[in-house]
Amino acid sequence: MRLGGRLAAAIEVLEDIGRRHRPVADALRDWGLSHRFAGGGDRAAIGNIVYDALRRKRSAGWLFGDDTARAIGFGALLLEWGQTAQSLNDALDGDKFAPPLLSASELKAVAERRLGDAPDAVRADVPDWCAPLLEQAYGDAWVEEGAALAQRPPLDLRVNTLQADRAKVLAELQGTGAAPAAIAPNGIRIPPIDGDGRHPNVQAEPAFQKGWFEVQDxxxxxxxxxxxxxxxxxxxxxxxxxxxxxxxxxxxxxxxxxxxxxxxxxxxxxxxxxxxxxxxxxxxxxxxxxxxxxxxxxxxxxxxxxxxxxxxxxxxxxxxxxxxxxxxxxxxxxxxxxxxxxxxxxxxxxxxxxxxxxxxxxxxxxxxxxxxxxxxxxxxxxxxxxxxxxxxxxxxxxxxxxxxxxxxxxxxxxxxxxxxxxxxxxxxx
Structure with missing residues (x-):
């Protein structure tokens, strides 16, 4: 699938989530079952767009002045995938599986709006009713903390010291991007993925099956x-x-x-x-x-x-x-x-x-x-x-x-x- 087909699928999943008020994992699983032709790379990319759209729902919607599945799907690609409005239209043009290109009014909205001008709760990507709770917890840093909660997460592992040490596990995970965690003495971190990437399936590793590590933030x-x-x-x-x-x-x-x-x-x-x-x-x-x-x-x-x-x-x-x-x-x-x-x-x-x-x-x-x-x-x-x-x-x-x-x-x-x-x-x- 090209980007257009992946974006259209993501919008379909987002519409399903909004319509049926269901967990994202369930909606993605059901989409996959009904579209078995989609390969693993396509499913990962579609999932990334969906998750990015939900993380950045307020800011993506604000860019377009709308919070529809289409708006936050396109917005996710603008905010998290390094796309511009023009590059997106160029990528989707001629793809029969793509959603309609950005319209003149959508292009105008994106061109005129800057996230730096958005209300605090929008920049923090949180519901309005949660904003006072974050401000109570973090004071002047609450918008920054809310925005950090809307970023892609890393994949963290804990070395099981009953079976291995960190150097031993890192050697087993060579090539995955794994490195020592910043603070936890037995922690390992695989950085957040970019674009349509996906984290390695660490639970398929022999080291995991042997109990050398667990997945744990x-x-x-x-x-x-x-x-x-x-x-x-x-x-x-x-x-x-x-x-x-x-x-x-x-x-x-x-x-x-x-x-x-x-x-x-x-x-x-x-x-x-x-x-x-x-x-x-x-x-x-x-x-x-x-x-x-x-x-x-x-x-x-x-x-x-x-x-x-x-x-x-x-x-x-x-x-x-x-x-x-x-x-x-x-x-x-x-x-x-x-x-x-x-x-x-x-x-x-x-x-x-x-x-x-x-x-x-x-x-x-x-x-x-x-x-x-x-x-x-x-x-x-x-x-x-x-x-x-x-x-x-x-x-x-x-x-x-x-x-x-x-x-x-x-x-x-x-x-x-x-x-x-x-x-x-x-x-x-």
Missing amino acids: EGSQLAAALAGAAPGMQVLDYCAGAGGKTLALSAEMDNRGQLFAHDSEKVRLAPIFERIRRSHNRNVQVVSKPAELAPLTGHMDLVLIDAPCTGSGTWRRRPDAKWRLTERQLDARKGEQQAILDTAQAFVKPGGLLVYITCSVFDAENGEQVAAFRERHEGFAPVDHRQLWDNRFPDHAGAARIAGAGGISLSPALSGTDGFYFQALRRAA
Whole structure:
């Protein structure tokens, strides 16, 4: 397929997403099933246009004065693919599978509009109702941070130190663009793709099948490392999900001590069993029933809560979620977080740590949530987060927002990671 056919297909997928309010992955999969003639390169390019259009929906739509699937599809190519209005029309001209060329009115709009003149929320590529939340979190840097959440993400890997070291994995991944991560000591980063490119299928690598590494954003790796799991500890990962942080904690513990992985939704836990087998993590016990947690009450050195949240910190990877999110959903997540904190704190032993993590950038899910928890539960005090960060990552003092007693925030613009929040509370002895 030429660019015109790929753009037309992307517009078709975007229309489907808008019409049926469905996740982008589902819409792309269904398009692929009904267009089996499309090769892997075509599907990757179509997916790139769709994801770029959703990441840059506000700014692309503003250029055209319209937010139709056509406008944001064309806009994605102008903003992210190095195209101009003239080069696009030249590329599409004569392609019978292409959408109609840019009209005179569209050409005029693009020629007259400059993103630098756009409203702040447009330049940040966020819904209007989210703009005050980002400004609260980032102050004067909120537009820059919003724009960073609208960029293409890298592919990050975590070396499983139970099976390999970083040099060994990098040697296996030679030719993929893989390089050491900027901060995470066991992290590897493959840079964001350009244009119609695609990331290598690292899960097909023999090194992945042998358990030498896992796919995990560097921010998630840093949050797990900050938790301070150590050999011999008793640890509860209360919202383990598919087990990404569970495996990272197990590696930090060198397979010694006990690590209990729990999640209220069994379906979320399902992938953890294969991941444990592949990675050779031997100190993990999966506990799916709440009643089975009762003997752990008051005995855990560390309880980690990777709380369900809006996922606003992952908008680079899931841009469709940005436009589906509502204030009602934010309120629902806040209620869930409160209930989980109130329940999970009971498992922390005197002198133990309660660690709260989200992949959200909203204070309402982060510092405000922890502050409210401390008002409900006496005996929990924040650790010195500046000291914690500096001890763990001494060469990266400026790579995170650190509010002392208010936790640690990671973000794309400042940290080069997804948006994450971390706060550790110590229970009085």
